[in-house]
Every structure is written in C-alpha cells, then in structure tokens.
Amino acid sequence: MLEIKDLHVSYGGIKALRGINIEVPDGKIVTLIGANGAGKSTLLRTISGLVKAESGSIKLDGKEITGLPINKICAEGIALSPEGRHVFSDLTVIENLRIGAYLRNDKKAIEKDLEWVFNLFPRLKERSWQFAGTLSGGEQQMLAVGRALMSKPKILMLDEPSLGLAPLVVQQIFDIIREINNSGVTVLLIEQNANMALKTADIAYVIETGEIVLSGTGKQVLVNPTVREAYLGKKK
Template identity: 85%
Template sequence: MLKISDLHVSYGGIKALRGINLEVPDGKIVTLIGANGAGKSTLLRSISGLVKPQSGSIRLDNKELIWSPINKICEEGIALSPEGRHVFADLTVLENLMIGAYLRKDKETIQKDLEWIYELFPRLKERSWQFAGTLSGGEQQMLAVGRALMSRPKILMLDEPSLGLAPLIVQHIFEIIREINKKGVTILLVEQNANMALKTADIAYVLETGEIVLQGSGKELLENPEVREAYLGKKK
C-alpha cells in the first residue's frame, strides 16, 4: 500500500499541497480529480521524487520514500506516465519502451513484458521501428503508458492520460487502464475527465487548492451533488 501522510509542498512562497493524507491500497484504481492548479500533478511528482516536499511522509509497503532519489523510487515499484506524454521523439517506439526497462535487473523477462505491451497496444507493435515523434497523440499516449509499464511497477501513476484525445481514443485508454489493473497493477490516476475517472475508480479524492476536500468510492463521488455540479456540469 502507498500511504501519504500530512504532505506539504511549496514552490517558493506558493503552497501547492497543504497536509495531504491519502491511501492507495494494493490492487485498486484510485483517482484524483480537481481543477487546474489544484495540486494533482504536484502530488504525483512528489511521489515519484521529481519534487521534494517540505514535510510529511510517503510510504510504500511501510518504507519511507520521501528523501529517496528518483531511480530508487522507480526500483521500489512506482512509475509515472507524465502529463503531455514526453516521449523521446527522435527514438523509435521500441527504443522508448526499452528505456522504461533500463533499471530492471530481471533482463530475461523483459521480452515477455514487451510482448504484453504489444498485446495491450497492437498499434505500437505495428510501429515499433517508427520514430515516436511521428506518432499521433493517441499513439504517443499509448507509448507513454507502455514505457512506464516496462519498469514492471507495483503502482502505475497516470497524469491526464486522456488530455487532448478524441472521445473514442479516450474510451480505449480507459479500457486499457482497467485491463492493466486486472493484471494486478495498482493505479493512481489524475484526470480532468471526471466522469470517466469516477466511473473507473474504486476510490476517489477531490483536490481543491492543495487540500483534499472530499473522498469516497468512485460511485459515491459520481453521485455527489457538489461533485456533479462542479466537475460534471450537472445541476444539484
């Protein structure tokens, strides 16, 4: 289990996270929803070691990670598919995927995992020798998720996987998220498409200006009148 306790993060004089308490149980899909600037991406970046908190605790299976370097956090089993995809445009699809496995020591099983990625995303297999920068937005998102999965994570963190994608592609991405979870990978999802996120999630949190203001099951928050009005465009 990933457990975050009283986490505070600031950028200069701006408090981005204010005492976050959050749990991600093994095998579940947990989602964070909230407006732009609420602190969702900052939280994921803090967990992955890209941003160092002022105070608080980030524990995975009771092991403190808050001051661990990024590579050690990855080796412990946390992978991030970042907002904006950030694929390596001048490398091939295959090369991008293999970068995801760079820190792995179980070299003999990497090919098996590569085949699993290709089963999840057949388009990537078709384009394995194509430069990543020539892929469509949806294909780049598939590649970003596949690259993160190649580290064989316990927890896969997804930052805005549906951003800028056509509705049919969004539907496909969420189907894949559920399929990955069925294979035993825990998911921590940040997503502005609140409707899809809450329908997919076992557990959901609402962030506003760096604080968690609501939490519950995905179904509970989907039916919450305040959430419906603020994030789903539906009146109470």
C-alpha cells in the same frame, strides 16, 4: 499500499499541497480529481521524487520513500506516465519502451513484458520501428503508458492520460487502464475527464487548492451533488 500523510509542498513560498492524506490500496484504481492548479500533478511529481516535500510522509508497503532519489523510487515499484506524454521523439517506439526498463537486468522478463505491452497496445507493435515523434497523440499516450509499464511497477501513476484525445481513443485508454489493473498493477490516476475517472475508479479523492476536501468510492463521489455541479457540469 501507498500511504501519504500530512504532505506539504511549497513552490517559492506558495503552498501547493497543504497536509494531504490519501491511501492507495494494493490492486485498486484510485483517482484524484480537481481543477487546474489544485495540486494534482504536484502530488504525483512529489511521490515520484521530481518535487521535494516540505514535510510529511510517503510510504510504500510501510517503507518511507520521502526524499529518495528518483531512480530509487522507481526501483521500489512506482512509475509515472507524465502529463504531455514526453516520449523521446527521435527514438523508435521499441527504443522508448526499452528505456522504461533501464533499471532492470532480467532480460527474459523484459522481453516477456515487452510482448505484454504489445498485446495491450497492438498499434505500438505495428509501429515498433517508427520514430515516436511521428505517432499520433493517442499513440504517443499509449507509448508513454507502455514505457512506464516496462519498469514493472507495483503502482502506475497516470497524469492526464486522456488529455487532448478523441473520445473514441479516450474510451480505449480507459479500457486499457482497467486491463492493466486487472493484471495486478495498482493505478493512481489524475484525469480532467472526471466522469470517466470516477466511473473507472474504486476510490476517489477531490482536491481543492492543495487540500483533500472529499473522498469515497468512485460511485459515491460521482453522485455527489457538489462534485456533479463543479466537475461534471450538472446542476444539483
């Protein structure tokens, strides 16, 4: 269980997060939807240690992780697949994946997880010795997710996994997110495609200007008239 309580984050005097309270239960898919600039990515970056919290608490399984170094947070079981993919273009697919396991020393388990990632993303296996920079956008997204999985996370955080992808590839990505979750990995998802995110998620939060304004099951939030008008382009 990931618990975030009264989390405040500021950038140069501007409040990015204003007292965020959310819970990410074990084994669930939790999504956070909101407009650009609402604070979604800031939240994931703060959880992963890339951004420092001004105040508040972030606990994983009851252990305070606020303020820990990035590598320690990763070692505790939280992995981030960032917006924009950020694969290492001049390294091969397999080298990118192995970088994801850099904190691990269980060689046999690493090889087993590598095969698991290749089973999830057969395209990556076909291109294992291809340079990451030559992959398509969808393939790079698969690689970014696979790299995060190689750290063997308890919680996989995905920041805009479908951004800029063709509809068919988007469907594939969401099918794989469900498969990852079914394997026992908890997922915290930020996604501009609110319709897909809410249909996939067990729990959903809506964030506006750094504050949580609505929460419920994915289905409850999906049929909320205000959400439908604001994020799904449908009138009340």
